[in-house]
Amino acid sequence: MKTFIFPGSFDPFSLGHIDIARRASKLCDKLVVAIMINRAKNSLFTVEERVGMAKICLSDLPNVEVISRETLLVDLYRELGASAVVRGLRSESDFRYEAEMNAANTLMFPDYQVIFLPCRADLAFTSSSIIKEVAYYGGDISRMCLPEIEDMVHKKLLDKKADKK
Numbered sequence: 001m002k003t004f005i006f007p008g009s010f011d012p013f014s015l016g017h018i019d020i021a022r023r024a025s026k027l028c029d030k031l032v033v034a035i036m037i038n039r040a041k042n043s044l045f046t047v048e049e050r051v052g053m054a055k056i057c058l059s060d061l062p063n064v065e066v067i068s069r070e071t072l073l074v075d076l077y078r079e080l081g082a083s084a085v086v087r088g089l090r091s092e093s094d095f096r097y098e099a100e101m102n103a104a105n106t107l108m109f110p111d112y113q114v115i116f117l118p119c120r121a122d123l124a125f126t127s128s129s130i131i132k133e134v135a136y137y138g139g140d141i142s143r144m145c146l147p148e149i150e151d152m153v154h155k156k157l158l159d160k161k162a163d164k165k
């Protein structure tokens with residue numbers, strides 16, 4: 001039984017994330033999409049909301065499970081007896097960041113294994129941050145995420161703006 005973990009902040013889940021999850025799910029028996037905490041980022045959505053969004057986006061993939069964890073990734077890796085972590089790579093700057101995380105994770109747990117999947121070329125320059133930025137200014141995010149996610153992003157931003165008043 002080969003279990004892969006696809007970890008991330010997923011704030012929100014984008015078409016790029018769906019593409020990576022779909023392709024990764026074909027390489028393993030079970031893909032665990034893990035909503036985790038990146039302490040360098042302030043999230044727009046709660047962990048529960050992000051789990052809900054990932055489930056909506058991946059509902060057609062039978063061997064995918066969505067979970068959340070507030071632990072080290074290597075602890076989840078050990079807990080699940082995972083064979084690899086999957087991360088999408090968009091650019092050179094992603095690679096630098098991923099190389100650092102991989103080095104730290106491997107020092108903590110030498111059996112840790114990461115697999116990088118290149119992002120779809122047309123989605124290579126989109127990110128959750130760009131989705132939030134574009135949506136904040138009323139731009140069109142319909143080619144970056146599913147319609148359900150688009151609605152949730154707009155609603156969340158409206159709620160936040162209302163809270164500020």
Ligand code: PNS
Binds near residue numbers: 009037102105
């Ligand atoms: O989508 P992101 O924000 O690039 O994902 C980063 C994430 C959540 C995978 C990373 O921050 C992480 O693994 N967080 C869990 C805590 C941890 O293990 N930190 C050490 C990484 S070196």
